[in-house]
């Protein structure tokens with residue numbers, strides 16, 4: 498039996514260029530999930546060893562404060578949309594993946610807040626969404642709604658001093674995210690909603706924001722609006738009594754902290770110190786299309802892992818792992834899928850600063866300096882330092898066995 502957060506009965510049908518349909522039962526379910534918090538992540542990285550050394554002693558406090566604010570405000574917009582998701586709010590992109598008004602609104606909010614808070618250098622932002630579809634005639638209503646959502650979110654937050662924005666301002670703010678990143682200089686990396694499928698199902702998602710400096714991730718923020726503040730290691734974690742809404746943040750050399758999205762004081766978190774594989778539990782994607790459940794099951798069996806996998810959407814998995822809810826996260830996308838930096842940058846530093854290790858299946862650390870994409874061997878493997886050697890051995894043996902059985 499597998500463990501997953503929330504209800505899995507939502508029925509979504511997606512066709513190229515078509516609106517994603519949500520049936521009445523799902524709508525009722527989504528509307529009943531207003532208690533769920535949103536997850537947002539941001540990260541920042543640096544690239545060359547010389548420059549990395551030069552920046553190692555730098556402080557990113559100001560950028561971290563701006564990132565936390567941006568992700569938290571964007572999370573509020575996402576929460577508002579998730580509680581009243583309309584069929585017209587969800588559309589299908591050209592790669593058939595869903596996108597909602599909240600993905601666009603979140604990206605606009607983060608871009609506008611970073612621009613406002615950090616005026617010393619021009620903003621370079623590598624982000625998932627762009628305004629291409631929104632500029633089409635048939636998207637006029639959608640753009641209007643996104644602009645309203647952005648302005649309402651700013652207006653209801655007493656700490657944001659941004660005048661009402663126009664539709665053109667929103668389009669421009671979204672398109673700030675077209676930066677290519679790379680090994681030099683500072684680049685923000687944003688996934689405005691990571692785990693859009695989980696968001697649409699009324700389940701887990703994150704706003705993920707990171708900063709790269711010379712190709713290295715130097716800070717990251719993950720807002721997880723629906724993640725319980727207490728551990729999700731146990732299969733009964735989705736109890737309606739659980740308080741939800743976590744904000745994870747990390748700065749290079751400074752450790753990882755978690756606070757509630759409604760503003761409790763932060764506490765330092767650490768990955769699990771578990772060295773016993775029989776007692777280990779592991780996370781993987783809720784969506785089997787995003788990561789091979791068969792391969793991770795083979796690995797778990799080889800390692801003697803007894804607990805069933807915990808399947809949840811988005812970089813909330815990195816957040817949960819950073820506080821020791823489980824000890825392993827396995828991700829094996831289908832052949833040919835290329836991972837993007839915004840899907841891992843914030844999660845990477847949140848786990849690394851909590852004492853964990855994030856490698857590709859070949860045992861190499863992830864390299865965020867190559868532009869918008871990650872160049873990976875097969876998949877991503879995350880655990881603590883003690884378990885990584887045994888885990889990598891099992892991963893590599895299982896990959897070979899699976900390949901020879903085909």
Ligand SMILES: Nc1ncnc2c1ncn2[C@@H]1O[C@H](COP(=O)(O)O)[C@@H](O)[C@H]1OP(=O)(O)O
Pocket residue numbers: 594625688690691692693694695781782783784786787788809810811812830831834840
């Ligand atoms: N076919 C795919 N394989 C792997 N990951 C995918 C695929 N399609 C979308 N994704 C991205 O995987 C991440 C979610 O993975 P998970 O299964 O861990 O929740 C998201 O970043 C999602 O993008 P998006 O940001 O658009 O939701």
Ligand SMILES: [Mg+2]
Pocket residue numbers: 594595596625693
């Ligand atoms: Mg997407």
Ligand SMILES: [Mg+2]
Pocket residue numbers: 688690691692839840
């Ligand atoms: Mg994503």
Ligand SMILES: [Mg+2]
Pocket residue numbers: 600625688689690691692693
């Ligand atoms: Mg996304």
